[in-house]
Amino acid sequence: MSKTIRSILSLLLALIIIFPILYCFSASLFARTDFSTSPARFLPTTVTFSNYARAFKASNLARFLVNSLICATVGTFLRMSISLFSAYSLTMFHYKGRYALFIIIIATMLLPGDALLIQNYVTIQRLGLTDTYLGLISTSLLAPTSIFILRQFFLTVSKEYREAAYLEGCSDTRFMVTLLIPMSQSLIVALTVQSFIQIFNDYLWPLLVTNSEMMRTVQVGITMLGFSESFDYGPQFAAMATLMCPMLILFIVFRKKIYEGVSTRFSGR
């Protein structure tokens, strides 16, 4: 197959693949009647932004967003801190059972979280943490993959650095903050972004753990916006389009870095 044909074909397929994204933006501008016409429409009859206004004013969408942002930010901070300190402990010290403890942490990757939902829910309920931010982020705080990757990197850092800093009375935290983190910054940035996205996009756990409308996260809230009158899908699409924008922009702007990051994972290991 010639290169030109391949290129054209790949572009065609790419456009088909992103069609739902385009449709979302288009549908966010639909008037209510645009949804009930037969045959179904691709483009709005007239462009109306009222859906966006309604989505934010007539529902708790803003609150949902705030909840998601709080969970993602605080959760990521705690998660990265725990991962950093864990990897630090596993590499910068020598003690009995160091490797065994590492395996214990890593082995959790074999246990799929979804199969543990019932028990984790009971745990959170017994602790009284349903409908709380802590309850929402609790299952996202352990990141065995991050610990694995950070440990991998820290192992390459010469022990002498730490010995020297230690002799000068440098505390562990200071050492990490002033030395280790800057050294591994691209790695940490990648892990932080990935963690933020993962917690922000979580659906099933937040659904089960929150009952109160005020504590809903945006991924769950978007399925229950409350515009249940027939064919009133506009505000939902407007909300989804808004939600998508930052991520889409990120992916388009940083596409090179994303591909590179994945490539290095292959050669780096």
Added chain:
Amino acid sequence: MKGKRIRKATPYLYLVPALLLAFLFCYRPFFLTILDSLYNVSLNGVRLKFVGLSNYRRLFASESFHDSWNNTLRFTAIFAPVNLVITFSLALLCNTNTKASRLSHTLIILPMAVAMSSAVLILKTIFDPNVGVLNVILNKDIQWFSTARDAMSMLVVVGLWLDIGFDFLLFSASLRNIPKDLEEEASLEGVSIWERLRYLEIPLSAPILVFVLSNNIKDAMLMVSPVMILTEGGPYRSTQTLVYQMYLEGFKGGNIALGSAIATIVFLATFLFLLILLAFQKRRVYFQ
């Protein structure tokens, strides 16, 4: 001296959060799930009576479980290979250095930017037989939500869309890592496309192929959220998956014992499949 003892304990202390979390949210629930599956459990989670394998016997005799099991296996059997073939072929197709293919590379990973619930909601509208544009495009009147086969196909397509960004990304990066000299050699020697695939691209991408395949198998066996949003198991339980039934019985029905039994079965089945895959992978010899 106190200082020295503190210093000795410090590394352990740093690990405490991670270990505590691992215990609280991974190991403990895992054992409790298996334990609960062997008891009658009250609505409040209190273990009432040891019943051995009775819950499992109940499941295997239940029509609903048969449906879940068959549906999940069918879905996995269709989804995993289809996803692999489509995404890998796409990556191969786009593996040129033209402007158009570079644009494709940017576009095809965009589905990753859309969160699962949004993606499923958008696709739900597109598939709707009354207001959706898909039937218009296909010029047919397929009842996507009312016919078992069509509902399952819809689920496969949704699953594909959700994973295509990530899988394509991995495959593309892997293909790019193929040494240029090998590629040139292949084109110089006038090797056919199939031979190229067989001796160059596939072997060199084998680790990533296995990784994506095992990931997809795991995701397919655990499929639940799209079912929840799209079909709620319908029509006629034809899209009810194992984890969805676990949710129905365990959460909605409050039957913790039965839900735990399903969870244990899911875990065992997934583990088994992955072991088989691993054994299969070890047997093949690939050169690097």
Added chain:
Amino acid sequence: MALGLFAQGKKENDTQGITTITWWHSNSGLLQEATDAMVGRFNETIGKEQGIKVQAVYQGKASDVLTKIKAIDQGGNNSSLPDLVQLDAQAILDIRDNPVLIDAETLAKENNYDLSQIVESARLSQTYKGKMIGMPFNSSTILLYYNKTAFDQAGIKEAPKTLDELATDSQRLLLKDDKGTILRYGFSGVPTTYELCAWLGQQNGLSLICDMNNGHDGIPQKMLFDSNGTMDNFLTKWKQLYATGALDTATSGISASFASGKTVMMVASTSQLTTTLEMIGDRFELGVANLPAVDDKATGGVNIGGGALYTLDNASNHSKETWQFVQFAVSAEEQLAWHIATGYFPVNSGTYELDAFKQHVQDNPLFGIAIKQMRESNPQLQGIWVPSSYQIYYAFQSGILKMLTENKDVHETTLSLAKEIDGYLTDYLNMQATK
């Protein structure tokens, strides 16, 4: 870093002499307007007189409201409960033995309220072990909806009265094109639990579907439809309907299908009447009729479904004031207003005597048919109170579909349905803590 944040429905504090009553409901859209109007009327009249203010809060679908109540209950934080809550049949098993429930019968006695003014079938629909636990509020039954224009065109004068007639009519209304693709079905739907309650319960005058008086006297342990022949009878008729080729075994989108003319008949709740009229627009003339009886001996009619109001004990001691509102909500005049606005039928027998009501029924004959059907039904015909309603609903659906598409034997299907559902009942019994 204690990020605790409990935020479940704000409760206003009692201000000088005014008792505030919180009411959680699941009425959205038009229903919410009617709800707010009723609450407004109360607050302006009796509320003002007695220093009571009712605060109505929409808390989502009925199942969402139940989930919230359960969550509070499990957390042990009873003061967060509302004073009054509107729940539907799904909630019965969770609420009826719950210590937080203050049953309607007790409150009626304390306040000298005569419960006999409530329509008997509605009263019985909320009766547990002989006592009324809640006050029926938004009550509905099932109706047969049909496309009268299509009927006229096909020369069918009356809506089918039995399942046999349903089969013959459907066959006449079936439309195919030259290639044999079906353009229009006669009837759309797969029997749901709610519909089966009527179709099974109405047989032989009155039949039980499960033991413990359909679950109204305790936790049901066994289904009875297999041993009393009602399911066999029904399935035989249903198979006949399927054999005509005019039956569309759809489980969703039926209303849309009906409104667009793709199917001529469907069964649905009376509460859908207004929405359906809106969806149809002026495409065709809508007709409604009684639910077709299974056969000539099935004279029981239909049962009542819908939601009720339950008073909860949230340690605020406001049950007397709450009851004042409940009385108001089910008074003859308020039930008339509620009916006109929503289509739910009045639970107060006094409403039926009002001239305004009689006039309304005359002007809106479609609404009158549902009421007539209800009054002709045997009030003892009640719905079933069972656990795992979701799973049971699916069990019926799957079982019946399998029978139709794989041409299974009727009695075999009945037995396997009973076995499967009995399994769910046993599961529930196993979950009860032994005392």
